Amino acid sequence: MMRRSSRLEDNSESAPAEAAPSKSSPKIRGRLIEKTDDRSLPIGNLLTGHEQDELRRIAKLVEYPRAGMTIFSAGSDADFVYVIDEGMVRISRHAESGQRHILAFMGPGDLFGVPDGGIYANTSETVCATKLYRFRWKSLRDIMAKEPELQLSFLAKLAFDFRQAQRQMVILGQQTTYQRLALFLLDLLRNSQLFDHSRSRLKLPVNRFDLADYLGMTREAAARAFARLEEEKLIRRIGSHEIEILNIRGLNHLKRGRPRKTLRTR
Amino acid sequence: MMRRSSRLEDNSESAPAEAAPSKSSPKIRGRLIEKTDDRSLPIGNLLTGHEQDELRRIAKLVEYPRAGMTIFSAGSDADFVYVIDEGMVRISRHAESGQRHILAFMGPGDLFGVPDGGIYANTSETVCATKLYRFRWKSLRDIMAKEPELQLSFLAKLAFDFRQAQRQMVILGQQTTYQRLALFLLDLLRNSQLFDHSRSRLKLPVNRFDLADYLGMTREAAARAFARLEEEKLIRRIGSHEIEILNIRGLNHLKRGRPRKTLRTR
DNA sequence: CGCCGACTTGACACCAATCAAGATAAGTGG
DNA sequence: CCACTTATCTTGATTGGTGTCAAGTCGGCG
Numbered sequence A, B: 001m002m003r004r005s006s007r008l009e010d011n012s013e014s015a016p017a018e019a020a021p022s023k024s025s026p027k028i029r030g031r032l033i034e035k036t037d038d039r040s041l042p043i044g045n046l047l048t049g050h051e052q053d054e055l056r057r058i059a060k061l062v063e064y065p066r067a068g069m070t071i072f073s074a075g076s077d078a079d080f081v082y083v084i085d086e087g088m089v090r091i092s093r094h095a096e097s098g099q100r101h102i103l104a105f106m107g108p109g110d111l112f113g114v115p116d117g118g119i120y121a122n123t124s125e126t127v128c129a130t131k132l133y134r135f136r137w138k139s140l141r142d143i144m145a146k147e148p149e150l151q152l153s154f155l156a157k158l159a160f161d162f163r164q165a166q167r168q169m170v171i172l173g174q175q176t177t178y179q180r181l182a183l184f185l186l187d188l189l190r191n192s193q194l195f196d197h198s199r200s201r202l203k204l205p206v207n208r209f210d211l212a213d214y215l216g217m218t219r220e221a222a223a224r225a226f227a228r229l230e231e232e233k234l235i236r237r238i239g240s241h242e243i244e245i246l247n248i249r250g251l252n253h254l255k256r257g258r259p260r261k262t263l264r265t266r
Numbered sequence C: 001c002g003c004c005g006a007c008t009t010g011a012c013a014c015c016a017a018t019c020a021a022g023a024t025a026a027g028t029g030g
Numbered sequence D: 001c002c003a004c005t006t007a008t009c010t011t012g013a014t015t016g017g018t019g020t021c022a023a024g025t026c027g028g029c030g
Helices: A042-046 A051-058 A137-146 A148-174 A177-189 A208-215 A219-231 A248-256 B051-058 B137-146 B148-174 B177-189 B208-215 B219-231 B248-256
Strands: A059-064 A070-072 A080-086 A089-094 A100-106 A123-126 A130-136 A201-203 A235-239 A242-245 B059-064 B070-072 B080-086 B089-094 B100-106 B123-126 B130-136 B201-203 B235-239 B242-245
Touching: A051 A059, A051 A130, A051 A137, A080 A137, A100 A148, A100 A208, A100 B148, A130 A137, A137 A148, A137 B148, A148 A177, A148 B100, A148 B137, A148 B148, A177 A201, A177 A208, A177 A219, A177 A242, A177 A248, A208 A219, A219 A235, B051 B059, B051 B130, B051 B137, B080 B137, B100 B148, B100 B208, B130 B137, B137 B148, B148 B177, B177 B201, B177 B208, B177 B219, B177 B242, B177 B248, B208 B219, B219 B235
Parallel strands: none
Antiparallel strands: A059 A130, A070 A123, A080 A130, A089 A100, A089 A123, A201 A242, A235 A242, B059 B130, B070 B123, B080 B130, B089 B100, B089 B123, B201 B242, B235 B242
16 A cells, blocks of 8 residues: 555565464464465474574574564664574565565565565565564574575575566466466465365455455455356355355456457567 | 666666677677676676686586577476576567567676476577587575575575566557657666667667567557657657667656546546 | 557446455353 | 434546657767
C-alpha cells in the first residue's frame, strides 16, 4: 500500500520465500523456496570448517517474540547483518508511489541485511516470532578478509538470492494474476513443511496482504485468483490459509500457457 | 535503465543498463547508466593492486563485431565469466510461456556470466559491436581463493547487480506503463553520453523491442506511453531514438503519483 | 522505386485496480 | 460463553489500462 517511498537503492537480500504464518495459523518454519543445500544448521552452512568458531565469536542471538516487529528500516545505518535461526522475515521496500513491495521472504539459514553504502536499502520485519544471529558488519568484513572460504559461502548465498530476484522479475513482468499465484503455489508445494503429500493439503504461510505485495497484485485480485483456480478444479479452498491441491499437472500447465491470448512472436 | 547509482561503497558495478544503438542510430558507446568511477580500465576497477596481473594472465580479449550475436545461452555449460571492455550486452531469459524478459543491460566494466550450478542461467547477446574480457571460471575461482581482495570486489559487483534487480522488481511490480517509461527516461538522463543538457536532447539507445521486454510491456504499449508523455508536454519525440525533454520535474512527479486512481490505504 | 523492418495508431476485448459491501474469523471484555 | 469489536478475506459493480489484432506510416536499403 501505500506508503511512500523509499528510494534507496537497494540492499538487501535475498531470496526465497517463505511465509508468515499469521497469528491464527500454526507456526510454520518451512521455507518457501527450496534450496539444494541442507539448512539444518543455519550458521553451520554459512560457515564451513573452523571459520564457524570465528563467526560464533562475533554472533549474538537476538529474539523477536512477535510478528510484525521491525528488525531494521530502509535508510537507517546498517551496522548489522543477520542470519535467521528460527522463524520468518519479510524484506520489503516502498516505491515512490507509496506502494509496498515484498522482495523476499526469508527463512532459517538465510542471510539478510547486507549494507549498501553503509545503510539498509530495504526494510525487514518479522512475520512470526523469530530468532536471529546478529553480526556486526565491520567484524564480519574483517573476518572475511582473512577467510576466503567464508567469503565464498557468502558469495554463494548472495548469488542464490540474486537468481531468485531475477526469477521473480520474470514472474512479475509477464504473467496474469492467477498464473503468478499458480507459480507461487507450486513453489510452496516443494516445501514439505507446508505440503502434506498424503492429504494433498497445502498450508499458506502468508496472509493475503503479504501475498499480494509479493506477487504484485491487490488483495482482491489474489482472492479472485484463488476463486478462479477453484472454479477450474485445480485447487479447493479449505480456509484462507489452507488449500487442497486437486490438479498439480493443471497448475504446471498454466505457467506454460500463453500469458493472455496468443503467444507473441516477436 | 537504471541508474546505477552510486551508492555502492566500493566499487561497483554491475548491472544496469545500457543500450543498444539500433543499426539506424549512430553508434553509441556511452553507458546507459552512469557510474561514478572511471572506466578507462575496465578490468582495472575489478582488480585492485597486483591481483590485476594475475587476472590479466587468464584473461582473453574476445570480439563480437556485430549486434545480435549470442555470447552464451541459458542452459549451456558455463565455462567462462566475462567483463565488458567496450560495447553493450543484454542479459535475458525466457519465461515458460515463451516471453522474453530482459533482466539487464550491461556496459563497460560490468561483469556477467557467473555460473549457476555449472550452467548459465540467462542468455547474453550483444546489442552492438562489443569487446569482452573472457575468464575461465575455474581459473578465476582458483585465484579468488587466494586473493580475498579480489573476492571482495567480485562480491561488491554481485551485490550491486542484486540491488539493481531488486529495484527493477519494484518497478515492474507496481507502475503503469507510462510511469515505468518515465522512470526509465529519468535513468537515462543521468548518462551524459546520452543526454545533451544544453539542448535537452536524449538519445534512446535501445529499440522498442528491447525497451518493452525490459519494462515488462509490449511494443505497442511502449509507443502509447511515449505518445502519452508527449500529450502531457513532458517530452517531444524527434525520432524513434531521440526525444527532447520538456519537463523533468513533471517526469519526476509522475513516479510519485498514485499508480492508478487513488492511493490505497491499507 | 519497391521492399522490408521498425515504429505508430486505432479498435476492441479482457483483465485487474478501485470502490463498496458483505462474510468469515479472531481477539476482547463482560 | 456470548456480545461486541476488529481484522481479514471474499464477492460484486464499475472503470481504466493494456494486450491483442490490424492497419497504416516512416525510413533505410536493395
